[in-house]
Amino acid sequence: MADPDRVVLWFGGHLRDHTEALVRADDHGLTVGDGVFEACELLEGRPFALTRHLDRLERSAAGLGLPAPDREETRRAVLEVAEAWGPDLGRVRILWTAGPGPLGSDQAWGPGTLVVAASAVGEPRPVHVSIVPFTRNERSAVAGLKTTSYAENVRALAWARSHGGDEAIFPNTRGDLCEGTGTNVFIESDGMLLTPPLDSGCLAGVTRAVVMEWATEEGIDVREQRLPIDALKEARHAALTSSTRGVVPIVGVDGRELAPGPLTEAVAVAYIRRHLEIPDP
Template sequence: MIAWFNGDLLPLGGINIAATDRGFLLGDGFFETMAAQNGHIVRFKDHMERLNLTSQKLNLPLPYSHEEIEQAIKDILLASQLTTCRAAIRLTITRGSGPRGLMPPLEITPNVLISASEAPENYSAAIVKTVRSVRRNEFSPTSTIKSLCYMDNIFAIQEAKEAGADEALLLNTSGHIAEGTVSNIFFIEGDTLLTPQVSDGALPGTVRKATLDCARQLGLKVVEKSLSPDIIQSCDEAFLTNSLYRVRAIYEIDGRLMPQDVWTHKLLSALKAQET
């Protein structure tokens, strides 16, 4: 597998990260997951906009321009023979090396790693379980960014997998629905699409944004608000979104089988059409 590391294409297994790198030691950094379809980077502009916002929030300047990042991804896709399929792209940025302790150094040299691998074209309907051992802290500044520290999500998905589920659903500290470990969640009730508001701990996902736009175009009412877990028992259908899924239907959530997936498939088709 080939990766791009600080400007060079290298075998992924041969990349050396310094033992003093703050991303390795402290999770001091962030990442983006993108999809490519037949060599085309999907929603690249939206991802770069979120990358800029995260960079500013963490005071971690991007050492490369958007154009350089785009070219690096294209180089990896070509070198990895991933231009005729669906591919998952992982862009990781760390603050680089620093002295012992938590305080970041005044002068930094960030490390940038980009890798890609083949991704499924379609996903089966998911089984989802609400986890109780972990809560999303909606007041944390990291709740709206893709921080390198993902331990809460790891604990949550382990609990869900042990219960036979594909994805874990996280509640926030107020008991409202926040998101999945790698996904945003949506519910359909009649002609209304509902999803947790960002202030409840939902990541402002790029596909979340695209799904809201598509829903409006298809004639659905769109509501972003605090959602009680009670909606799991009352909704007509539910689905997950992320850059790789686009839209993934939910077959079962907390033991309840979803009665239908009509709008789920309409929204999936609409998002697929945007990638051509």
Template sequence: MTTVVWAGGLLRGEDDPIITAGDHGWTVGDGVFETLEVVDGRAFGLRRHLRRLAYSAARMGMREIDHEAVREAVGEVLGAAQGLRRLRITVSSGPGPGPLARGEGPHTIVVTANDSPPPASCHAVRVPWRRNERSALAGVKSTSYAENVVMMEFARSRGGDEAILANTHGHLCEGATSNILIERGGEVLTPPLASGCLPGIVRGLALEWGADAGLPIRAAAPGELEMSVLDEVVAGESFAAVTSSTRRIQPLASLDRAPVEHGPLLLQLGTIFEERAAADSDPAPKHSK
């Protein structure tokens, strides 16, 4: 696998040391990140991802990120190799003087990219843990990701490659690495941001581009989508898809090892997304719903 690494203002070798032992991103997960799809040498949706990076940093009380430095790093990484498919921007608060106290130094910025292919299908598993919609990190793409790792290992132990979870109210929330769409009653719904889910880039574009095309799609009202809607998906009464920067809009192939059907509206939404994405690789940001 080809991997390109940028850190400290320079392109680095894949195995080069790039952070100090006291960096808060390493010691306490005090950082933010974005994962982007690379299409024909360009980072898809870079403006939207940078806006969410800034939002996450602000929610965590981190200093403002130098977006021009990040853009330059992205350009260097993408120019270093052909065939790259997945790019990650990671920004930590930098070295800290104590266990939780932040330092006054600059951020640690690391940009990497590789040519690993996107997942070919989605086999989802419901997990017993819940997303805390009142957490200080709700809706933040933080490097404090161990909770999601535990969920994904649970899903993998049951033949899955994505974990689907509820929030503390028992309402459908999101996947460990994705947002979720439900086709039900002749429309497409996605859990609202109030559920505690991440404001996904592809989720937002699906809402915008689907509505522009006249598709019946919307963010559900709080509590409208109970976790039990997934029983309807297994029964073939409703349909589901996940959205993420690497999966785009991907209908579920199975849920809890049970094969499930693809919904016609979700398939139509996927076609709309592909057409719009091909025409505009860096759509202007809009307000999230």
């Protein structure tokens, strides 16, 4: 098992000691959360689905009005960090901020700041979830973008854990099922896997997209569908997907126990097999 305190860091063109002070105090990513990020699973020293993650990083940057980071430099940085990390299970985080700027909400001066770092991650396991009394705003200016403004998620996850959950689940302002703090939700219903559509305000998860494609190829009916939050409260079987979890069953919702469902188990087996065979789908 990887050392939980180990960090491999790339900044400014090469690997650095992660305890070095590297980012300016007036970096907009620090002062106002004006930045975007991605997190890829590291398997045997290889980042999973890196191309899709870089695509989404660029979409998120465009959504914030930021220039895209240099893709080849970013890819080289990720691969250098992954090689230095080695074969242990981990994750690599790609951070791109607007760079130095005013201590307020006016536009940053730039140039942007790129940081790539790897750290340990636990083995995926079934999860208990708590539905939080907060909402995702599907009409927000940053809806669907993977930004560094994560305070909302931090508070929601703390609330969920204080109520016995491993993950927090948000409804949106319409009262529909949306997403977790870092996960997408699937519900088994009438022989199908259902997941909220992107206009619910949820993030277009890389693992969500891969699971939908691979499940379809395995003969499993998977669909995007608007779902009330009560659909999760009443579900017999449900699952979460994310880059570091893969596909895991939800085994509790607000203290109500659930059993892993047959579709979740089938998709999880297919995902484990395929994502070892196809590192950059």
